[in-house]
Amino acid sequence: MRHPRITVGLPVFNGAPYVARTIESVLAQTFEDFELIVSDNASTDDTESIVRTFEARDERVRYVRREENVGAAENFNGLVHEARGELFKWAAADDESAPDFLHDCVAALDAAGSACVLAFPRTRWIDAESQPIGDLAPPRWNGTRPSTRLASLWRDPRDTHLNKCSPVCGLIRKDILVDTGLIGSFGSSDKVTLVELALRGDWAEVPAPHFLRRVHAGSSLEANTNAAAVAAWFDPAAGERIPMPRVRLFRAYRAAIARAPLAASERVRCRAKLLRLLRREWRVLGGEYKRALKARLAG
Numbered sequence: 001m002r003h004p005r006i007t008v009g010l011p012v013f014n015g016a017p018y019v020a021r022t023i024e025s026v027l028a029q030t031f032e033d034f035e036l037i038v039s040d041n042a043s044t045d046d047t048e049s050i051v052r053t054f055e056a057r058d059e060r061v062r063y064v065r066r067e068e069n070v071g072a073a074e075n076f077n078g079l080v081h082e083a084r085g086e087l088f089k090w091a092a093a094d095d096e097s098a099p100d101f102l103h104d105c106v107a108a109l110d111a112a113g114s115a116c117v118l119a120f121p122r123t124r125w126i127d128a129e130s131q132p133i134g135d136l137a138p139p140r141w142n143g144t145r146p147s148t149r150l151a152s153l154w155r156d157p158r159d160t161h162l163n164k165c166s167p168v169c170g171l172i173r174k175d176i177l178v179d180t181g182l183i184g185s186f187g188s189s190d191k192v193t194l195v196e197l198a199l200r201g202d203w204a205e206v207p208a209p210h211f212l213r214r215v216h217a218g219s220s221l222e223a224n225t226n227a228a229a230v231a232a233w234f235d236p237a238a239g240e241r242i243p244m245p246r247v248r249l250f251r252a253y254r255a256a257i258a259r260a261p262l263a264a265s266e267r268v269r270c271r272a273k274l275l276r277l278l279r280r281e282w283r284v285l286g287g288e289y290k291r292a293l294k295a296r297l298a299g
Contacts, residue, residue, distance in 0.1 A: 006034035006087045006102060009079030013041040015093035016050060018214065021130060022093055023054050031102035037082050040065045041075040073185040080177060088174040096130065098210040105171035108204035117201030120170025121210035128216045136164060141205040146262060147269035149198040154277045165190045166211055167203065176200050184252060187245045192252040199260035244288040250278065
């Protein structure tokens with residue numbers, strides 16, 4: 001069986017309101033050499049019947065159902081292991097892709113060569129009715145070596161590609177992606193995935209707003225309003241009584257630098273960038289440790 005060039009992996013849980021629009025936007029791509037795998041995390045709404053309709057209609061669509069909710073992290077990561085394409089893209093079940101998303105990202109990766117591990121377009125926000133409401137405009141991507149790429153990602157908590165993590169839904173070389181820790185079972189772990197990719201190669205930014213990201217009340221960003229809810233969304237079995245999301249994130253950044261294939265001198269530079277970020281964030285980290293200590297003493 002011939003393998004497609006691209007695998008689009010679509011993780012979903014109770015995605016009936018928007019999943020049909022998401023799938024339609026993938027199937028309408030001008031670049032057609034792809035497979036679409038939908039991993040249903042034990043949905044209890046009409047998600048299965050909606051996706052089955054597309055599966056019967058288009059041989060590129062494959063539906064996989066989990067019998068129990070394993071959490072967002074495992075559902076996202078399972079798609080990578082199911083993928084047959086050399087290039088991989090996650091597609092959120094409530095977002096859409098403009099018709100040239102795959103075409104332009106493939107072209108960008110091919111033009112940049114193997115040193116480029118990720119191609120991603122600009123992001124346009126859309127509303128519940130798929131109408132545009134504005135563009136996300138972080139600085140243009142620029143990075144010549146791992147440490148400078150980290151500096152670009154960590155230089156500002158809002159004006160950076162890590163703010164909304166849109167590039168994680170770009171087109172990624174699968175052999176590089178599987179060498180990372182993928183999506184961790186904790187909040188903001190997609191930031192760590194992007195850091196790991198930046199440590200392994202350059203990125204190519206497509207200047208067109210092909211990623212159509214939906215704003216609605218049921219999105220994971222809107223529905224999970226505190227650290228405990230975010231932790232449970234990523235991993236229902238996590239059971240974090242005292243969530244310390246920022247501390248866990250910093251520990252994951254440190255581990256990412258430790259396991260990345262870097263020259264010794266570049267690893268030192270990357271650790272220096274992390275230390276600079278730590279100095280900027282020490283009050284937040286200290287606050288988490290203080291709250292955790294008080295909770296433990298209280299019992």
